[in-house]
Amino acid sequence: MPLTVPVLRVLEACRGERITGRLILRPLSGKPIDRRDAYRMVMRVAKAAGIPRHISPHSLRHAAITNALDAGVPLRDAQILARHADPRTTERYDRARGNLDRPGVHFLTAYVAGV
Template identity: 45%
Template sequence: MFEACAADISDVGEEHGYRVLRVGSKVVLVPLPPAVGRAIDRAVGERYNGPVLLNRRGVRMDRHCTTRRLRALSEVSVVRLPRMHPHMLRHTFVTTMLDAGVDMRDVQIAARHADPRTTMRYNRARKNLDRHPNYILAAYVASAT
């Protein structure tokens, strides 16, 4: 979330037919799904430079503003949510990818975790024996015979 606060309009671009956002000091290109691209377009409006996300005073949104906005949104949500904070969005991003079966290495890259053990902490299924690699390997071997 804080990378989104740091994003400038000039960081949004196109690479190989994909809309991307350049983030971080080591430039990383993050592909933007169409819905995210449309949300960025709405946030930017007619502006051509400056921050993507603005607060009510028209200046760059900071982490404190982000936290307040997220909590306000959770209070009006029809779904009862715990006390929200920006890291919950990151946690949901990582755990949902893992639950969907995205490869652990791909999740690690998407989350920009330097150490795979950090990504593993989010894996709720690590104790689920049905998804143990032994079963995946056995199914693969059985299908080849």
């Protein structure tokens, strides 16, 4: 997934003046991240952020697709972003279908970026 300018700004701010150490979490082994590693990382960050309910990489995927659709991204584009072969799969990810009161992905991005 491409990085948007607001997200890139947040990552640069997190990096600060550091030239060593990990910015993005990854296993200490240095090996590629597997499903279990991703789950543990998300759980660790959620716990540190005080998020009380269960959250997983897959729930983040659901949220991203829902936010994209809420923001007006066409279903076909969301399907491509999610790498789904069938648009019906993408539609199942949309947990807020018909809920027009939810903010879109641009509001979420602005919030994350502190704009």
